[in-house]
Amino acid sequence: MLGTQRELRVLGPADLDQVTGLLSRDPVVNVVTDYRARTTQLHPRWLNGEVLGYFEDDRLTSLCHSAANLIPVMAGRPALEMFAERAAGQGRRCSTLLGPSDQVEVMWDRLSTLWSPARSIRPDQPHLEITGPPLVDPDPFVMVSRPDEVDTLYPACVAMYTEEVGVSPEEHGGASLYRARVAQLVSRGWSFARIEEGRVVFKAEIAAASPHACQVQGVYVAPDRRGEGLGTAGMAAVVDLAMRHVAPVVSLYVNAHNEPARRVYERVGFRHTATFTTIMF
Missing domain, CATH: 3.40.630.30 (Gcn5-related N-acetyltransferase (GNAT))
Structure with missing residues (x-):
């Protein structure tokens, strides 16, 4: 046989x-x-x-x-x-x-x-999904980003990436490429932000989307504004906007040790559906 x-x-x-x-x-x-x-x-x-x-x-x-x-x-x-x-x-x-x-x-x-050696190994990352309306009221000041806001968004994007990944996306001449990526997401309507007095206090982007779902990345709250609820209401706004304009399900994954972020996503209504590992070089 x-x-x-x-x-x-x-x-x-x-x-x-x-x-x-x-x-x-x-x-x-x-x-x-x-x-x-x-x-x-x-x-x-x-x-x-x-x-x-x-x-x-x-x-x-x-x-x-x-x-x-x-x-x-x-x-x-x-x-x-x-x-x-x-x-x-x-x-x-x-x-x-x-x-x-x-x-x-x-x-x-x-x-x-x-x-x-890998630069970073991140095991046990909860993969989260939300399939219905957020459980908290969306922040009405979180908007789909406009092309004329790229200059304002860019420093927050660099700060988020550096905090999350541990290196700046501008290293080794990467600034122009990273800026182009930020502009590309804005042009697609996949960038969301709350901007106050010319400064981003909350932002997030969609990294990928299909007819079935989209995946959020780059969630960021300005360090001096953390603890005010901007992340929770901001993510509720992202879910609402994404479901209305991009895809019927919103997903993301988060580092296991990031308890504040995990609590935000739980309050918004995300549920744990899988577990990821990321190995970075």
């Missing part, structure tokens, strides 16, 4: 329907890969990387997004081992390895001997 035939393939535009069909089995957890697949149509030059498909008996069962972010998707151990072997053979091209903890940990077991 023949065993299961396993194969790894680099996917392309002809595979898009299969890919989005697989991702739709868990569309909120998979929103980043779904967004990347739809916006690039799986063209490698637009991905600046590749999406790998793992097939069993010619049936697509799991994926790995391999670009700036290395993200395993719905993968069991045989697929994860093959994904890790390919990544090991190519050398590290990503700045982060992230996704559901059980999958990331299998890949990191293989890659850690080659890619260590």
